[in-house]
Amino acid sequence: MTMHSYPRSLLRFFLVGCVGAATLIEPATAAAGGTRTFNLGTYDDFDDGEGKGTAIESSGKVTVGYRSARSEVGANSVFACVASGAGAVLGTSGEATLQRVSVGKKGDAPTVSPLATLPGVVVSALLRLKNGDVLAATLPGGQIYRVSPRGKVTEFARLDVDQIWALDVHDGRVVAATGPRGQVYSLTFAGKDPQVIFDAPEKNVLSMVRVGKRLVVGTNQKARLYEVTGDKEGALLKEFKGDEVRALAVTNEGLLAAVNDFKDRGVGSLDGMLRALDVASVSATPPTDNDVDEKTLSVSAAVYHVNLGRKLDVSRALEATWERWLSRDKQYFTDAVVEADGSTALISSSNGARVYRTKGLRDVSTIADLEERTASALCRIRGGEVLATSADGAAVYRLDAAPARQAKYITEVLDAEQPATFGSVLVRGSGDVRMRARSGPTDEPDKRWSAWEGVTLTPKGDGRRGVLALPERRYVQLEFVLGDAEAELRDVTLFYAPQNLPPLLKRVAVKPPEFDLDDDEEPDAEATIKWDADARDDDDLVYDVKIRPAGAGDDEWMHLNEDEPVTKTEYTLDLETIPDGTYEVAISASDEPSNGTLLAQTDELRSQPFVVDRTRPGLTGVVVQATKVHGVATDSGSHVHDVTYALDGKTFRVASPTDGLFDSGNEPFELRLPKLSPGNHRLVIRVRDASGNIVTRAYRISR
């Protein structure tokens, strides 16, 4: 979503019509009458909001998608998922439990029932064996349990590792991707004979997938992809920019990798964390005042795909181009699964528990927006359906359970930055689109917000127009209901006029003409007037500059910019145009360009008095006595700044004031000439006043 100004955008809206939403959201700088707009038109704009039963497509439209059917799971989070029978088995965290998920007829919510409770905190990896048993690895420790379909738990194996991140079958043996030494173990189906078949330099082997008969793993610490070749080193296939290859999946033609890139966490929160850990270790009560939580996570994530050809030649991953199908900031991806068509991938994300569908470079849509904080795992079950699970609030969703009959989409909270009057809304779309809106004073809707108000949309040109009748508040939110399967929302423009804040002038300074002692000429007769102004509400400002003799009455102001308003925060005053004297200038700032003459607000600020002195100083009473020369320098406008002299065209030298300092308009001075050779000599005396005005006199001295 972008915010920009009316009317350029509105004009373009009418002119361009449906040429493309992307052009609509281009920010504009001009503004008129204080009117601004919120525009939603691109995939990213719509992806910031929330949808239920919607599909947000990469072409930048919201359509009626599929309805997800949700069931709660009794745990903190679901961490792992594996297809089993007609349903699936979930592994949870908080308490390491296995939950059986059954799915009924299309559209029904899945049924969740406890299967087993294992020692540990997290079920970190699951694998279903052919006989229906499930292998489950738990944290902490490298323990793998075998759990029968009836929930009977037996110890399968204990590996000499701290974590097991993935389980699979390869070369007729069970393989386990582990940490923190970045190894892949191979075991018999009886859990015996554990052998390290791959040992990465990285800390964790976090993801694992079979590509035909070959085994590919992804690591954490460096986001690398290896083929497990039998010798422990394996073969490096790819190094991505990032920290971890969190998930791998195989498409019909290639390999897909979900890569996360976490920024450094720093060590600033060390003390708070140590304290929290100490307290919790003896009291089980996390301190409520610790300062280590809720930091904004700095992370980005991307999904890459490489075409391996129809034979899925893994070696091509080394040299073929990895295409970035999807990338997102401020979120990380947790799982990837390929749909039954073999070419469409679903990606689960941390941000708002979204599930993305991607099929290629530019083919991305948001197909589910789970209620919990993070979408944690995906698994494709028999029949091609996909289950999604959530963390930080455990639930399992049946994605695409049934085509939604209608969909609801709510925009993110839009910020007008000031209390604003909300006016018309222009909506482009098709089918049955209904709209409601609400406004409020906080960036999170709460009871102080107004109730949802229905907005009647009537056809208007290419789109539909409605008028909002909301309280004047800073924040606004829009809701759209797509009432039939064909309904879609392509573009939304909301007009609003934020409360106009008067501009604020902070400082006015008048810079007199400048000169250096070395200057032989008078400075330009120009003073620079500069000021600092703050519109405070992004309004465009114009300025009026006027001048008067210091202390004169209000009717004696003389406007310096008669023809047109000043748009810069600087004005050059031509000192030739005003007589000598002491003056003050006043700057008046107005936000008229953004608000119109009627609503414009102004501010005025005056400068300190300053002197205009264009009268040259005088030089009188020059007397030459032997090597001494006396004279008097005078100035009426300011004071004598310096007296210099040059003999026979040589460099000017500074004469001394008789009283020791040049500080008045009447300064006797004295200079001593060097011993002169016989003959005539030229003496030039130059007097300069504090404003840089210069008078020069030449004298002939005979010896």
Add this chain to the structure above:
Amino acid sequence: MARSRRALARGLVVTSGLALGLGWWFDRPVHASKPIPIMSVDDVRPGMKGTAYTVFSGSEPEPFEVEIIDVIPAYLPRQDLILFRALDPRLEHTGIVGGMSGSPIYIGDKLLGALAYGWRENKDPIGGITPIENMLEIDKLPYRPEVVPGAVRERARPGTAAWADQMLGLDRSPLPPRHRAHERPEAVGLEPLGVPLSVGGLGPAATAFISEALGMQPARGGGRSREKNRDNAAVATKTWRPGDSVSVVLASGDSSMAPNGTVTWVGGQSGDRLLAFGHPMSSLGPTNLPIADARVHVIIPSRARSVKLSSPQHVRGTMIQDRQPAIALRTTIEAPTIPVTTSVTSGERTLALRSYRHRIASSAAVTPEVLAALLVDALDEAAPDGVACTAVVEHEFAITTSRGPRTVRLREETFFPRGVAPARIARHRAIVLLGAMMDNDYEIAQVRGITQRATVAYGSPVEQIEEVRLRSDEVRPGELVDLELSLRKPLGGLRTQMLQVRIPEDAAHETVVIEIIGGEGVRPYRPMPETLDDIIDTVEQSYPERSLVATVYRESEGLSTRHGLLDDLPDSVLETLTTSGSTSKEIRFKNMSRRVIATPTLISGRHRLKLDVLGRRLIDP
């Protein structure tokens, strides 16, 4: 002697013109089968004369005359207060005496209530009476041994949070500051007489400590003689009477601590139900503390508050309730006690090993303080001077938890720069853990016995970390960095110690923090507890005090859960497992590696270096 006193008392009754009907009181035990008639506050009128009974000396109650001044309605919540003036010449000098709390006051043959309140530094023997009606309500409260450890305290704070604060020195939930007697704001009204804490056999430091810890006025009394101790089986049964002196026995044995007061009312089929004090002892609510009959030696008149000097005699029952209007006692219930052996020796061999045996009351509210007082006493005996010394204290707790019996062993070495500081002893891990074992969110451990052994040595084996300097040119993953520590000795002089710390292999291009600290300043990482045994395990695990702990803290984080620590987690896993919508929140911590180096001294001070680790070396040096 007793006979002559009784005669004197009887004479007093007669000469002061009291109702003759009271004469039966001294001749016969009082049983609830013949309930004592009581007088309602509504019937009390100013000017009424009455008689109070208390032990002035020895163990026989004696009467003294009082006159009702007025009734203050609703002086305390749902409790009136009756003002009286004592007319007895003995009280003209002493005023109302601490230890008289509970002395029954009769109007005619009706029991009006218990002498319980007085003015601090009052000039006249004017006091307040707690009506017997309020006290009898306490008699109806049941014996609740199951709730005793977590009983209501005046200074109650949430279970484990409070002692966790003490242990960790977090000061998150500090106790309200305790006022010493001379710091208290001047009393402008009646206040409970205060319970004199009769202390026998303890030195001044322990006496001051325990009286301050319990908020009671210390009165140096005595214990029972050793001879009597041995002859416990031959103790004659006691028939309790109103006016008898009674003590709550917090510790008995080689020394004793026993708050003292007076029995107001005796009831029950066999005189086994007693009410005493007329005000709370420590507002503990349901309790399970042993009581004993007491012998009064003398009343010490004081300008501030006169007190009875008394000594507890034989344990004869249990205090089951400690409430606003009274304490309730049962003579038929035996209170649990914990055997404690305290031994102390001096490192200089100037003090031969001495050993003391006690039985202390079992209550979360008082047991830790009582145990600390015994330890303070032992240390004070070994090092009474105000000079620098260290104390090594080893504790052994024989306890039973739901997992079965176990022995908890703790060792702690403490440096006292100016003599033994009782306040620091009270924060010994063992003392705090004892409180935790008796008051926590999981279960109450049964403490079967405690042994504490202290060894005291003069001297200052302490060094302060003055400076830590990085000596290595580069900090690279997998390599050792050289640190130069400047350690300052107590009386001046610097010592330099080199220390090597290995930078983790995977720390390239990361910022790490190297921390150098003494062993007592840092704790091993431990997960959140799920049981009391987990808490005990956590407290048991510590680094030696005489050590330097060098830690490399990392940017990466792990999670502490109730089932263990999850360290070295990949970032996305860490984030996925961190719940924000649940109250049982996991705790995040910085991953670290740690090295512990033994030192000849205790180490104080903490230094940290923040270092940027370079990439891995491409060419080996």
